[in-house]
Amino acid sequence: MSKVNQLGNYKGIEVTISSRQVNQEDVEREIQQLLSQRSQLVEKDGTVENGDVTTIDFKGLKDGVAFDGGTAEGYQLEIGSGSFIPGFEEQMIGMAKGETRDLNLTFPENYGAKDLAGADVVFQVTVHHIASKVKAQLDEEFVKSLQIPDVETVDDLKMKIREGLENQNIQALNAEKENKVLGVLIENSDVEVEDEDIQRALDQHVQYVTNELAKQGMALEQYLQMMSMDQDALHAQLMPAAKQQAIFEAIIDEIVKVENLMTSDEDVDRQVDLMAQQYQMDKKDILEKIDLEGLRRDLNRIQASQLILNSAKFIVE
Template sequence: MKAELIKKEGNVVNFKLTIDNDKFEAAINKAYNKNKGRFNIAGFRKGKAPRSIIENNYGKGVFYEEAIDIVFPEVYPSALDELNLAPIDRPSIDVEEISKDNGLVLVVEVEVQPEFELGQYKGIEVAKVDYNVTEEEVDAKLKELQERASRLVDSDKEIENGDTANIDFEGFKDDVAFEGGKAEGHNLVIGSGSFIPGFEDQLIGKKAGEEVDVNVTFPADYHAEELAGAPVVFKVKINGVKVKELPELNDEFAQDTTEFDTLAELRADVKAKAEEEAAAKAKGEERNAVVDAVVANTEIEVPETMVNAQIDNSIMELNYSLQYQGFSIEQLLEMTGKSMQELRDEKKEDAEKSVKASLVIDAIAKAENVEVTEEEVQAEVAKMAEAYNMTLDQIKEALKPSDLEDIKGQLRIRKTIDFLVENAVIA
């Protein structure tokens, strides 16, 4: 195999790829063996006709396309290495020649990563970030623990914000019940904002056993067109009211809900963990500030192909997240009144920043010879096994080679950022 650069215009490279005749012949034979069962040749059982007979009947090049599909992926990576190219899109291929003397000669066109000069990336100055944990913040975290230990108890009092009302309801528009507007035994937390604006407010002051007409107007941008902006009436029956009962914050609370014997010990532990979180947050912001400053120092014309690929990934992740919640991207677009193109346009700026950062970090990693060892990859795999509560053998079996490459790539990025932070001035 031989690769020869023809020309480079901007980020588009053309090169000639020559594959010797023996290798191409082997690929043709593979194509023949894979496809010979498709041909019906008089005098031969199906799939038994020799390659030469099939070529005589259908043309010498009958297996060329399949053979190229077989051989090209085998030699393309080596050609990229030989020419030191980093493609960002799929290549296009033109056949220039097929002969016994020269073998298979292809002209390949592919878009590659842009070339650019790195700006300053050592000695970057960023402001130190400090987060002081206040007693009020500790109180708030203890309040969260108290809320988690709360329980709902039945009450005959009037409904207030924060109470949970168990209700039956049915909605009517112009005295006609509408689809999707009816439920029985629904638990509604008053003040949660989970119902149409104004609905929950009209239940405040009511008690279990009461029935009330709730008059509301659907938002103008409501996803159901027939209800958007429409005034409706919900006939509501209040089956019961539950109020949140909070345990008292004292030594007994600490003993019952944690491993500590006193509230003072629990408070000290909550504060220590909050300080750890604050320190980690500050460190993360400092690292981001260093990366942002380094990226800002480098001028790059970010390829549209890479930006679009990043937007595709972002939308795919959004779709996965929505599906986990029982929604789809189509429902999101319908509810927000946006088109897919508008959603893509919204994500473009962040995508451009992400692509630029990845290009700069990769260039610095190459310039500084940042490498990831097999031991570092295996150590990361061991951490993943612990995090997912799996054995090392289980997670190794679950990981594909591409997953290990992704892990290696992430470690390389992390080590490169570590290098930038170590060489930055943070004060």
């Protein structure tokens, strides 16, 4: 178990936070993004230009040998999207339909796959189709096609977008407050963090990534292959956050002890009811799946975090 040798002052922490305002430019940018997402692709003659959507075959070769994850057929690539390594899309500009071209490229030094990081490679690319994106028009027909409840007109859409951006600002502001306050607390505390606590935090981060990918219909293994990463590279990427989490949890648990915080049985039961409602499951099934003491610990930690944040002083820039 990790040990807190010195607990920093956790009451009255003072931090500076950013001022966030939604302006008309923010709303317009979101609208343009919506219009772009609903663009139609129109087949074109001529050569590839920035912004075109191409359908290509490609094969990546290192020292004349194809490497894993570097080959695809019928791949749709928007030129200028930055989807591929630097230079790939730029060197495709000017290609014609049916043309094959060798792209001489270098992988970034910090690329996820160690065997490709900094390597000189050749991509053999064949263009099969070239299409222009024709952006949708902002009118009531477009607004209705979005099927957003209670949004019928362009003005309704702009108001809805503004509300959404304001809610995002509130969430971002709350996250900034929490990150900065807890960052100061971690900096002012001395913690001996155990490897097992770091590993547990790392496992949680990996599980979170796995769950988020599953929501998009993608397995972790597919994601790693697409990103040319292996498990070790993913763990190295997540390790700093895992260490920070392990330190934070040790500090928060110490504050729970110092403040003698304890979530009541009634509050634990109320949280179980909320979980059953959220996941649309019977309460009995929820109780069979969760660790009640683990849930109580998490609720205790939330109490401690709120105590810290409620006493903090925020200066708006």
